[in-house]
Amino acid sequence: MRIHFIAIGGSAMHSLAIALKEKGDEITGSDDAIYEPSYSNLKSHHILPAKMGWFEENISEDIDAVILGMHARADNPELLRAKKLGLSIYSYPEFLFEQSKDKTRVVIGGSHGKTTITAMILHVMKYHEKEIDYMIGAPVTGISNSVHLTRENDFMLIEGDEYLSSALDRRPKFHLYKPNIALLSGIAWDHINVFPSYENYVEQFKIFVDSIVNGGILVYNEEDDEVKNIAVSTQNPIRKHPYSTPAYYTENGKSILETAEGDLPLEIFGKHNLNNLSGAKWICQHMGIDEDDFYEAIASFKGAAKRLEKLAETSSAVIYKDFAHSPSKVAATTAAVKEQFPNRKVIACLELHTYSSLNSEFLKEYRGTLNMADEALVFYSPEAIEIKKLEPIGKEYIVESFRHKNLKVFTNSEDLKRSLENTDFNNSVLLLMSSGNYGGIQNEEFKNLI
Structure with a gap:
């Protein structure tokens, strides 16, 4: 063509x-x-x-x-x-469907976790040399391009984004894929510039579940009440498989998964990632990978890029970078780091960068999300607020919104850098959470802090 x-x-x-x-x-x-x-x-x-x-x-x-x-x-x-x-004119998701309409389409949806779950599935398939087509929203170690298409592969794995298809097509991308197998990981209000109310946002996931082909499969996180409600109440004639966080424990800085074949040390950590693993296991089983083979492969999974990615480590300190920016992701990631390092001081540094996070009304959704951190720093750019044509936000409003007992707010990247350079990182973890770059601070500058 x-x-x-x-x-x-x-x-x-x-x-x-x-x-x-x-x-x-x-x-x-x-x-x-x-x-x-x-x-x-x-x-x-x-x-x-x-x-x-x-x-x-x-x-x-x-x-x-x-x-x-x-x-x-x-x-x-x-x-x-x-x-x-x-x-013939197509939006991106319309064309992906055209390329996969004769394949078994596996679509991973949810407000959070979908990139990690998709990356887990890809890792397992690659480990066992099972060839599939795919589209994932973030770089994955060992995969040179985030999209792979063939004429012959049977499966097409798609990370199902709920954002708009194109400037002309206002439908969420994941409404267009018509999955044979779908996963729904969780629902937490986001993209308020497109979905102005929580109810409107949830409706998009109901439509997604109803778009699963007749006789298809829905794998869903039963620990999320909204997801469970959608799965139980849908009238779509599909098979449903709930999943939940598996049994695990943390020991010597490692998360250990409890399985029927024995305890399995993992490279990833955090309750949210163990929950993601459970969903990925179900999907892989529906794609022909048995449970034991899944565990063998997942033990070496180190995570998707910018998802609790380790930037630097010394004997007394470690720095992680994570893409977390929405309230649910910030809370889950901060809790995961504190659980993994209970005896270390956790310093969480969050950038408010997206349209939603810089909206004064939506900021209330962040209340308590940094509470698992011992110290918290929040950075935002007043210029970004102007560009997005939002109402100005004062530092006091940020403090009131988060309600963290030890919170500092910065609007200048140099001031943030100086504060971090003057911080004692002995026996600590620095957690950087952002979908931006803190006003231009490079990774190397963060690495040099410890």
């Missing part, structure tokens, strides 16, 4: 473009700006646009499919030309 990408530079878009090129399709694309690592990845696969911008001449009648990224707007000249020519 000849396929053209409008807004090829996005993280997901450029990965799909590379996957299709590797599958043997002819790929072209355009964008008005492309940043790293997309720029270098596209260049190395010889599909980087020759010049930046949107050009009508990129669109011709011999194009089999046009894929539209979130960055493209309704008045995009290439899009208008494609419509005029009557070309």
